[in-house]
Amino acid sequence: MSPSKLSVSEIDLHAYLDGRLAEERRGEVEAFLTANPQEQERLRAYQEQNQTLHALFDSVLAEPIPPKWRTPDRRWSWRLGPVAAALAWIVVGGALGWLLRGEQAGNSGKNVDFARRAAIAHAVYSPEVRHPVEVTAEQEEHLVRWLSKRLGGDLKAPHLMDLGYELVGGRLLPGEQGPVAQFMYQDKNGQRLTLYIKTDAGAERETAFRFSQEGSVGVFYWIDRRLSYALSGEAKKEELLKVANAVYRKLNP
Amino acid sequence: MNDTEGIVAHIPPLRRYARALTGDHSAAEDLVQDTLERAWRRFGLWRRGSDLRAWLFTIMHNVFVNQVKSAQNRRKQDADSAEIKSPVAPPPEDRLDLRDLNKALRRLSDEQREVVLLIGLEQMSYDEAAKILGLPVGTVMSRLSRGREQLRLLMNRGGATTQLKVVK
Numbered sequence: 001m002s003p004s005k006l007s008v009s010e011i012d013l014h015a016y017l018d019g020r021l022a023e024e025r026r027g028e029v030e031a032f033l034t035a036n037p038q039e040q041e042r043l044r045a046y047q048e049q050n051q052t053l054h055a056l057f058d059s060v061l062a063e064p065i066p067p068k069w070r071t072p073d074r075r076w077s078w079r080l081g082p083v084a085a086a087l088a089w090i091v092v093g094g095a096l097g098w099l100l101r102g103e104q105a106g107n108s109g110k111n112v113d114f115a116r117r118a119a120i121a122h123a124v125y126s127p128e129v130r131h132p133v134e135v136t137a138e139q140e141e142h143l144v145r146w147l148s149k150r151l152g153g154d155l156k157a158p159h160l161m162d163l164g165y166e167l168v169g170g171r172l173l174p175g176e177q178g179p180v181a182q183f184m185y186q187d188k189n190g191q192r193l194t195l196y197i198k199t200d201a202g203a204e205r206e207t208a209f210r211f212s213q214e215g216s217v218g219v220f221y222w223i224d225r226r227l228s229y230a231l232s233g234e235a236k237k238e239e240l241l242k243v244a245n246a247v248y249r250k251l252n253p
Numbered sequence: 254m255n256d257t258e259g260i261v262a263h264i265p266p267l268r269r270y271a272r273a274l275t276g277d278h279s280a281a282e283d284l285v286q287d288t289l290e291r292a293w294r295r296f297g298l299w300r301r302g303s304d305l306r307a308w309l310f311t312i313m314h315n316v317f318v319n320q321v322k323s324a325q326n327r328r329k330q331d332a333d334s335a336e337i338k339s340p341v342a343p344p345p346e347d348r349l350d351l352r353d354l355n356k357a358l359r360r361l362s363d364e365q366r367e368v369v370l371l372i373g374l375e376q377m378s379y380d381e382a383a384k385i386l387g388l389p390v391g392t393v394m395s396r397l398s399r400g401r402e403q404l405r406l407l408m409n410r411g412g413a414t415t416q417l418k419v420v421k
Contacts, residue, residue, distance in 0.1 A: 011398075014394065014397055020379065042402075049373060052351055054374065056273070060268050061269055069264055069285070071293075129296055132297070189315055
């Protein structure tokens, strides 16, 4: 009469305890427990664990909620946000740039500036909740055509879905010498990357990837056929490099 | 109820979970703070009609994992800087099993503790827990089973040691 041990699994026992077992199987588990007092004892210990957890921590539920947790106002953040960090870096970078002004060869200095501008644009727009982009990915064709026209180059918004990044959209920004484009991507956790593109790449037609850490924002930047690209994000450097490589490959199929 | 009130309604359980997960009052408050900061910032990405509680707990899980990782890095980089921990205030009841369970919880791996708490304390279904942790349900089940069993053994052993001391 007693059911074999095999018919009731470890998973069944937990599901029984957690009230997740189908009604029609409860009798089977109860019969098994009656026949196996040791298992019954073990399950009772687990049950006690749950009760004790509630006894230990339920009082937290009654604690008053700090008012600052109730609103989306981001000013309550006491930590340096990415924007503040990027702004601090402009100051430091500006000072450094001044100190090093004699030593910088024209182009590499400009490129560092480019990376910094990309990082700032990333820090400013990537935390945006309601208006992260001007034109969303739903109008991708229009977006790319518009930005290409404004920048005077043949722009593409590479698709990065295979890496888990979806195109959010893009916007037009003022650069040092003219308009700049920014495409924004995000992964399923809302982690965002931005691709910042300008057309006035000067004489250099192609460069290797370069990396610059601007506060919490990492930037890989390079030049490819008269367009300058900068990929910015707060992701890990390896992750950024992987995406930067993919962007480069997709733009040079 | 509008959506922002929706987030506020989930703050107490998020806070309870954080307290149980970290075992440290100020670390728990930081975890909630960081989670909410991120949630408010990304609220535009939450799909209306989808499970807000699961979304918030997923964010908390990600923040927790990142905090643990960066704490480990910090410790590696700077072995000298001692971390100051403010212990959780002792629960009102001074019963032995309460303290034992809290102590035993700290001995579980972070992965097991998360599962035991999401299911045992927050009463999530196995599917919900799997979704929040980004794991297959089978992995959740085996962590649950191992976590609960380890807690049981830790508490039994704790009791046995006390008895031995009494005899001596």
